[in-house]
Amino acid sequence: MLEGKRTWTFESNPVIIGTGVIGGPFEKKGELVNHFDAFYDDLMCGENSFEQAQKVLLEDACKEAIKKANVTKEDIQFMFAGDLLNQITSTSFASRSLAIPFFGLFGACATSMEALALSAFIINAKGADYILAASSSHNAAVEKTFRYPTEYGAQKPPTSQWTATAAGAGVVCSSGVGPIITSATIGHVVDEGLKDPFNMGGAMAPAAVDTIKAHLEDLKLEPDYYDLILTGDLGKIGRAISLELFENENIAIKEELFQDAGLMLYKKEQPVQSGASGAGCSAAVTFGNIVNRINSGELNRVLVVATGALLSPITYQQHESIPCIAHAVSLEKQKGGN
Amino acid sequence: MEKSKKPTPSQKAYQKIASKHEIKRPVGINCLKAFIIGGLVCTLGQLISNGYIYFFDFTDKTAGDPTVATLIFLACLFTGLGIYDKFGQFAGAGTAVPVTGFANAMASAAIEHRTEGFVLGVAANMFKLAGSVIVFGVFSAFIIAIIKTLLF
Structure with a gap:
């Protein structure tokens, strides 16, 4: 609906x-x-x-x-x-x-x-x-x-x-044991004019913030409804920018409850610069870590916001900016326990 | 060619926030590393060159070719062994600017496109990165040659 x-x-x-x-x-x-x-x-x-x-x-x-x-x-x-x-x-x-x-x-x-x-x-x-x-x-x-x-x-x-x-x-x-999908918010393309393909987090952050904001407004929720809002994958820079954007928009998201899949996948000493990315990263973290933690009862409600940079090698060489998108899906623990 | 697309006020405001959080490239340290590693690569080249003169029948003038060939061989070997790219991340321009960088650009592209066959894969893509160096190299040489012919 x-x-x-x-x-x-x-x-x-x-x-x-x-x-x-x-x-x-x-x-x-x-x-x-x-x-x-x-x-x-x-x-x-x-x-x-x-x-x-x-x-x-x-x-x-x-x-x-x-x-x-x-x-x-x-x-x-x-x-x-x-x-x-x-x-x-x-x-x-x-x-x-x-x-x-x-x-x-x-x-x-x-x-x-x-x-x-x-x-x-x-x-x-x-x-x-x-x-x-x-x-x-x-x-x-x-x-x-x-x-x-x-x-x-x-x-x-x-x-x-x-x-x-x-x-x-x-x-x-439609039925069975596992996390339930309660809602989904579809993102639109957001482009703040960033052009550096080596800074995807910076380009994608506004798309993530836009979708999260729309999700909370559409469902009339406060951010603390969720135990965790997981973006994937903004990396260090995109996450820091998002937190500032939330503050500017007066959306009270607690820093520790706003995590990024790109910062969870690898160990700190692995040479990944600003974090992980890729279509497999948010999928692996969500279907692995997040689903397991919901099943084990550690998390009750999680909003997963996957972010994508919709550029191609050609558009970048033609000096186009990076159009970005974010889609959010909320996962919850089934009531009555599994 | 490029239409100047002016950023809108909201884009400008965002870019200001974004640049604040952007981790800047450590340009100073990168330059220093490039200077030292690049210098070491050249020192290695000089050692090889002296070796050719000392142990083999080469002179100052003729030792250049086998020296370059040796450095290219080593760069290709380390590229194939998967070491060169890790070294490049550390050394930056230090390994990119000397002849080793050129060899790495060609060897890496050749390896990368091996799956598409020898003709359309390896041969066609080998110069994907290195080709522009040759184009601009030949073109600059052409301009310099004209200047030299006209002026001197």
Whole structure:
């Protein structure tokens, strides 16, 4: 049901009944190791190219989610998924082998929540019994597409972020055990004219703030309704800017309850500059860490705000600014306990 | 070509906030590191050059070519071993400016596009980064040659 300007509420409480989270070798050394289902020790994931490796990450995450949901892939009616590469081919190839009716999405790093919001909406409207929502990213494949060759010795500035090699998937169903999806707010494109592709956090922060503000206004909520507002992935700089923007807008968000997936994934000593990024980062942190913490009772209500920078290597070379988007999905613990 | 798109007042206000939180590049330290590492690379080159003169039958004038070839070989080797990019993050221009940076640009692009085949992948993309250096190098040489011919 539409609430306010751009928020859906899901009165039938769609549930995330199974999740799958797969990471690469660098993520295996990270902070959230316990929240991954499996890792690849090899950046190629046993394949012949980085693009194929990304496909395998997504496939594995989807299979793991289906397995944990205790269903078969034939039970899943639709799949919403995407990645960061041109024409989202890794996702298309993964969906070829999964053979599930497929909607390909591109929302850059916001794809994870775009997929989850659409899945919840369709489940809520009884358009399907089971839907798979997933997204993935691969560090080397993304570097190759957007920046320099992987082995090129360019110096990255401290504002840059490290694209995660990870995939996250979740199976959404109308009933079952797991966190329920209560609402979703769809973002519009916000562009404050920033042009530096090595400062995505700075470009994306206003989109995150805009969507969070719209969410709170549409549902007439105070920020402290949530135990945690998780953005993904603003990094150090984007998070600091967002906090200042909230202050300017008189939105009272407590600093410790406003976290960023890009700052959770890796250990402090890992050389990731301003934090992690990538469509796989917010997906892996949400479907891993956040879902687990809701299931264990540590968190009751979480608003996940995935942010995406919708640039391409060509628009950047043509001196265009970076259009950004953020989609928010609220996850809550089921009442009456699991 | 580029239309000057003036930022709106709200964009300006935001950019002011954003630049306040932006972690600036440590330019001073980067320059110092580039100076020292770049100098060390050149010192290594000089050592190799002296070695060729001392141990082999090379002169001051002819030792240049094998020295450059050796440095290029080492840069390509370290690129292939996955070490050069980590070194580059630390050294910045120190490893980018000497001939090793050029070798790294070509080798890394060649490795990166190996999956697309030898012709359309490796060969076509090898000069993706290094190509502009050659274009501007040849063009500058052309201009300088004209100036020299006309004036001297």
